[in-house]
Amino acid sequence: MKSFNYARADSPEAAVRAGGRFIAGGTNLLDLMKLQVETPEKLVDISRLDLNTVEEQDGGLLIGALVPNSDLAADPRVIANYPVLSRALLAGASGQLRNKATTGGNLLQRTRCYFFYDTHAACNKREPGSGCDALGGFNRIHAILGTSEHCIATHPGDMPVAMRALDATVVTLKPDGDRRRIPLGDFYRLPGDTPHIETVLESGELITHVALPAPPPGARQLYRKVRDRASYAFALVSVAGVIAVENGTITHAALAFGGLAHQPWRDPAVEGALVGRAPEQAAFDAAADALLVGARGFGHNDFKIPLARRVLITALRDLTGEPA
Template sequence: MKTFNYERVASPEAAVAAGGRFIAGGTNLLDLMKLGVETPERLVDISRLDLNTIEEKDGGFLVGALVPNSDLAADPRVIANYPVLSRALLAGASGQLRNKATTGGNLLQRTRCYFFYDTHAACNKRVPGSGCDALGGFNRIHAILGASEQCIATHPGDMPVAMRALDAAVVTLRPDGDRRRIPLADFYRLPGDTPHIETVLESGELITHIALPALPPGARQLYRKVRDRASYAFALVSVAGVIAVENGTITHAALAFGGLAHQPWRDPAVEAALIGQPPIEAAFDAAATALLKDARGHGDNDFKIPLARRVLIAALRDLTGEPA
């Protein structure tokens, strides 16, 4: 690990003025620093800031960026109003990591692509312009949607997939003192020619809160994750769903996917194939077809295309079936 300067700050305003890389739980950043993948010159410790509350606001909730994942998953209000979020959090990492990892940091996890972690491999995300060894290498966990010839890495998170289905927004503080609210739909960037730029955050911009809106009354929620082992494994395919059915017709559908793309993936065409339709297999099949119309495997990950279809259809059956 290379040497770096360290500063602990007492306020969000001091954090954005400090001009360094923010660290709170450090569950991803410290690993990357040990491997030489990340080499920040300055760490700004924000872990003591007063950003660890969950408040009701505008019919929804405002979650502080420093709320630990374990606390968010266990909060009775989250369990009651956003069970998909609680389930997604509990499906991620281990209990020890969830105790340390923060809500804001979870949004900024970096890919677990083998070649990104291997500093001897070519990786445009780690070293822009160096190439992408995943394209011709072992790419079983890699993207089938939204990738480019520069990068086929996937986003590793569970929580952000649920938040994408919930239409969450990210609240930030800029170094100039301005605040902005970024819908999660606009927060992540696809790789294109600049896979090293992963979000729309500006230099020095600090996530302070995540806003969760109210949901349609009676909507059912589900998080389903397919992985290689039962715990402490990243998703091959995951789906977060919020579905409302009234009088035999789907009136609301929000579906986000993990393990398929560079970001939590949500395609309006998938939901359009469901809304206004009865909850029957034909509608489910149409949604799966819409999801995968542009899917492209790269050899080792070809299996994700039929797997994603099966996972989505199974999730829709559960979301629209009779309550247990």
């Protein structure tokens, strides 16, 4: 690991003025620093800041950026009103990692692309302009939607997928003292020709909270994750679904996907294929068609296209069928 300067911040305001990479749980950043994929010159330790509570606000929840994944998944208000979020958190990582990993850090988790991790490989995300060895290489875990000729990496997270379906907003503090509220749908960037820039956060901008609006009344929620082993593995395909049905018609549909793209993927066309229709196979097929119309495989990950279709359709059946 390359050496660095270290400072512990005692307030969010001091943290954003300190000028450095923020570290909280550290489970992703330190892993990457050991491999010299990340080589920050200065770490600003934000782990002691008073941002570790979950408060009720405007009928929803205001989640501190430092709330550990474990605590958020077990919060009775999350279990009662946002079970898709509990399920997504519990589907990710291991017990030890969830005890350390934080809400803000999980949003910023970096890709698990093998070539991003391998400093001898070409990777435009790690070293802009160096190329992308995933394009012609072993790309089984890679993206099928929203890719570019410069990067086909996926966002590896589970929690952000659920938050995307729940219309979460990221609350930040900038070095000049301004606060921003960024809808999660506007938070992540597609790779384009700058895959090393993953979010709209500005230099020194700190995530302080994530706000969840009140859950849609009467909606059922589900998180389904398909992976190579039953536990402690990243998603090949995952779906977070929030669906309400009234009098035989779908009245609300929010569907977000993990494992498919550079960001938690959500497409209004998928939901448009469902709302106003009966929860039947024809509507489910239309939703899958809408999701995958622009999908493109790169060889080893071609299987994700039919897999995503099947995962979506079974999720929709479970969300709209008779309760188990």
